[in-house]
Amino acid sequence: MTRVLVVDDSPRLRSVIGNALATGDYDVVTTRLDDDPHTHLESTGPDVVTIAVTDQLADGLEIAQRLLATSPTPTLVVGPDETADRARTVDVATHDAVDVLATPSDDETEAFGTELVETVDELAAMDVATLAVAHTAATARSLGTSRAAPQRALADDARGCVTRSSANTTPDRADRSPVEPTPTHATAPEQRSSPVSAPSTTREHSPVDSPTIVVGASTGGPSLIERLFATLPAALEATVLVAQHMPEAFTPRFAARLDAVSEYDVIEPTDGDRLRPETAFVAPGNSHLGIEIDSDGHRRVALLEEDGRRPTPSIDVTMTQVAGAIDGPLCGVVLSGMGRDGVAGIQAIKAAGGYTIAQNEATSSVFGIPAKAIETGCVDDIVPPDALVETIIDAMAGEIDE
Structure with missing residues (x-):
C-alpha cells in the first residue's frame, strides 16, 4: 500500500486532498505545515509527500527542495497557479522528483482528485536513479556550491594488456x-x-x-x-x-x-x-x-x-x-x-x-x-x-x- 504524507496549511486543502486520496488504496498521514515535516517523514516513511500551500507556490517548492535534500522522497506541491514561478522553479530546482498541481476551485475538485491520484501513483513509481540525481542536486543547491564527484588520476600500473574483439576469447x-x-x-x-x-x-x-x-x-x-x-x-x-x-x-x-x-x-x-x-x-x-x-x-x-x-x-x-x-x-x-x-x-x-x-x-x-x-x-x-x-x-x- 502506498503511504502518502499530506502536509498543508489549509483545512480546505486537507479535506480536498484527503477525500481524493480516499478513493484509492492509500495509507494517508496528515500534518500541519507549521509542524516539522522532517519529523513526520522519519516516523512514517512515506512513499510520496504532498505539500499544500495557500499563498505562494514558490514557498511550497522551497519546502519540497529542503525535504529532498535531507529526506529524499517524491513530492507533490499543491498551490496557486503562478505559471511563471512554477515553470522557473520546477525546471531549475526539482529535477523531476517534484510535481506541481494548481489549487482547485470549488467546481474543479472532482477533476483535481483524478489528476491528484494519477500524479501520486506516478511519483510513487519513480525510478531510484532519478530520485538520486534530484537528491544530489538539491543537496548541492542547499549548500550553495557544486558537488561534482571528486576525481583522482590513478597511475597505470599494469602493462602489456591486449584488447580482444571476440566474446568467446578467454584469457589463458x-x-x-x-x-x-x-x-x-x-x-x-x-x-x-x-x-x-x-x-x-x-x-x-x-x-x-x-x-x-x-x-x-x-x-x-x-x-x-x-x-x-x-x-x-x-x-x-x-x-x-x-x-x-x-x-x-x-x-x-x-x-x-x-x-x-x-x-x-x-x-x-x-x-x-x-x-x-x-x-x-x-x-x-x-x-x-x-x-x-x-x-x-x-x-x-x-x-x-x-x-x-x-x-x-x-x-x-x-x-x-x-x-x-x-x-x-x-x-x-x-x-x-x-x-x-x-x-x-x-x-x-x-x-x-x-x-x-x-x-x-x-x-x-x-x-x-x-x-x-x-x-x-x-x-x-x-x-x-x-x-x-x-x-x-x-x-x-x-x-x-x-
Missing part, C-alpha cells in the same frame, strides 16, 4: 599472474582505511569454482545494472559485487529493486557478510566495498570508510580488492559514467587473469568510465548492454570448463 590460465596482496591492518569497521590495494591475506585457501563478477558504473548505470540482473541466470552461480556511484540514501532501495527483478539474492551488505554464490552485494553509498579473508579461508565483505579522494563507492577499490582475494573465474565490467574510476580496477582484474568488459560508446549515457578503461588496453571485450550477459556467460563458461 597458464598466463595468469595473480596480484599479490599488499598487507594492511584490520580495524573496526568505522576505522577501516580504503586503499586501492588488495586486502590483507595470504592466497593459501581453497579454490573458488563459481565465478565472481564485479560491476562498476556511475551516471546511466542503474538502469543498465537492472537489465543485467533481470537476465543473469542463477545457473551461472556467480557471486556479484556492484559498485554504483549513488548517495547512501538510495543504495538500499537500489538493492531492493535489483532483488525484485533478479534470480539472485541481492542485498546491501553489512561488514563481515560472507560472500556466496547466487548472491549479489551492492556497495553502500557511504563506504567502499572491499574483501577480507578470515582464518578459515572464507571471503567476507569489508566495508571501508570513504576517504574523500575518489567517488564513493569506488569501482577501483572493489575491483582491486577482488583481484587480490579471488583465485577462481573472475570478470570485471565497467558501464556508463563520468571520470576514470575503474581504470586501476580493470587493470588489476586483467593482471590477475580475469576477463574484462566495457560498455560501448554508442549506448553509453556518458562514455567516460568505459573509455578510460579501454584506453589502458586491458579490456577484453567492448559490448552494448544487450550483449553483456551473453558475453559474461561465454567468458565464465570457458574459464570454468578449463
Whole structure:
C-alpha cells in the first residue's frame, strides 16, 4: 500500500486532498505545515509527500527542495497557479522528483482528485536513479556550491594488456599472474582505511569454482545494472559485487529493486557478510566495498570508510580488492559514467587473469568510465548492454570448463 504524507496549511486543502486520496488504496498521514515535516517523514516513511500551500507556490517548492535534500522522497506541491514561478522553479530546482498541481476551485475538485491520484501513483513509481540525481542536486543547491564527484588520476600500473574483439576469447590460465596482496591492518569497521590495494591475506585457501563478477558504473548505470540482473541466470552461480556511484540514501532501495527483478539474492551488505554464490552485494553509498579473508579461508565483505579522494563507492577499490582475494573465474565490467574510476580496477582484474568488459560508446549515457578503461588496453571485450550477459556467460563458461 502506498503511504502518502499530506502536509498543508489549509483545512480546505486537507479535506480536498484527503477525500481524493480516499478513493484509492492509500495509507494517508496528515500534518500541519507549521509542524516539522522532517519529523513526520522519519516516523512514517512515506512513499510520496504532498505539500499544500495557500499563498505562494514558490514557498511550497522551497519546502519540497529542503525535504529532498535531507529526506529524499517524491513530492507533490499543491498551490496557486503562478505559471511563471512554477515553470522557473520546477525546471531549475526539482529535477523531476517534484510535481506541481494548481489549487482547485470549488467546481474543479472532482477533476483535481483524478489528476491528484494519477500524479501520486506516478511519483510513487519513480525510478531510484532519478530520485538520486534530484537528491544530489538539491543537496548541492542547499549548500550553495557544486558537488561534482571528486576525481583522482590513478597511475597505470599494469602493462602489456591486449584488447580482444571476440566474446568467446578467454584469457589463458597458464598466463595468469595473480596480484599479490599488499598487507594492511584490520580495524573496526568505522576505522577501516580504503586503499586501492588488495586486502590483507595470504592466497593459501581453497579454490573458488563459481565465478565472481564485479560491476562498476556511475551516471546511466542503474538502469543498465537492472537489465543485467533481470537476465543473469542463477545457473551461472556467480557471486556479484556492484559498485554504483549513488548517495547512501538510495543504495538500499537500489538493492531492493535489483532483488525484485533478479534470480539472485541481492542485498546491501553489512561488514563481515560472507560472500556466496547466487548472491549479489551492492556497495553502500557511504563506504567502499572491499574483501577480507578470515582464518578459515572464507571471503567476507569489508566495508571501508570513504576517504574523500575518489567517488564513493569506488569501482577501483572493489575491483582491486577482488583481484587480490579471488583465485577462481573472475570478470570485471565497467558501464556508463563520468571520470576514470575503474581504470586501476580493470587493470588489476586483467593482471590477475580475469576477463574484462566495457560498455560501448554508442549506448553509453556518458562514455567516460568505459573509455578510460579501454584506453589502458586491458579490456577484453567492448559490448552494448544487450550483449553483456551473453558475453559474461561465454567468458565464465570457458574459464570454468578449463
